Amino acid sequence: MAQKKIALACSACGSRxxxxxANPNxxxxxxxxxxxxxxxxxxLHRETR
Structure with missing residues (x-):
């Protein structure tokens, strides 16, 4: 089973x-x-969903 991927986006320019x-916990x-x-x-890079 493949793992679900999540992108990290830059807080300054918004590029991913x-x-x-993904961690369900x-x-x-x-x-x-x-x-x-x-x-x-x-x-700072934030997790996107």
């Missing part, structure tokens, strides 16, 4: 740069500082 596997949206290649800096 990263994908992660997580109740809040994941927020991680990652590098955005469009902004050129480390920004």
């Amino acid at each position: 740069n990263y994908t992660i596997g 997580r109740t809040e949206r994941l927020e991680v500082k990652k590098f955005c290649k469009f902004c050129g800096e480390h920004t």
Whole structure:
């Protein structure tokens, strides 16, 4: 069975740069500082649904 994928979107420009596997036990949206290649800096990326 394939795992459901969720995208991480940059909070500054809105581009969806990263994908992660969905976790049904997580109740809040994941927020991680990652590098955005469009902004050129480390920004906060939030889980989209």
